[in-house]
Amino acid sequence: MRATMTAALLLAMVLAFGGTASAQGKTWKDEKTGLTWQVTPTGERFKWEQAKAHCSGLSLDGGGWRLPTKEELASLIRGCKDDGCKSFKGPANGCYWPDEIKGKCKAYWSSSAKGPKGAWFVTFARGDVGSNGVNYDDRVRCVR
Numbered sequence: 001m002r003a004t005m006t007a008a009l010l011l012a013m014v015l016a017f018g019g020t021a022s023a024q025g026k027t028w029k030d031e032k033t034g035l036t037w038q039v040t041p042t043g044e045r046f047k048w049e050q051a052k053a054h055c056s057g058l059s060l061d062g063g064g065w066r067l068p069t070k071e072e073l074a075s076l077i078r079g080c081k082d083d084g085c086k087s088f089k090g091p092a093n094g095c096y097w098p099d100e101i102k103g104k105c106k107a108y109w110s111s112s113a114k115g116p117k118g119a120w121f122v123t124f125a126r127g128d129v130g131s132n133g134v135n136y137d138d139r140v141r142c143v144r
Contacts, residue, residue: 085127
């Protein structure tokens with residue numbers, strides 16, 4: 001009975017937030033965009049080219065992963081008010097992303113280049129988009 005109630009509660013929460021969790025809880029499908037996200041990224045930080053290679057080589061749940069574009073990654077931003085996002089005040093334990101997403105509330109690389117020596121990232125502590133040099137080490141969340 002308890003397992004049934006827990007499963008029903010989980011299903012209700014997933015449906016309320018517009019996503020579908022995998023059976024293993026390692027991936028999450030955003031029903032708004034149709035994209036499937038890695039729930040918990042590796043704890044490592046990568047330079048931009050390494051980040052792209054990391055996602056391409058990820059075998060999680062059958063593979064097919066890649067580094068998301070700036071727009072795809074920004075589509076995860078949730079919970080900003082009319083006056084903008086406040087640092088570490090997001091609805092998901094301080095992060096501006098869906099409750100199903102886990103990891104450090106920091107900046108994550110996108111696959112979108114900014115000129116010949118830069119690339120875009122999204123910071124989920126502030127719910128904003130910025131850029132860094134490609135040799136900067138940042139976090140990675142893969143998508144497919």
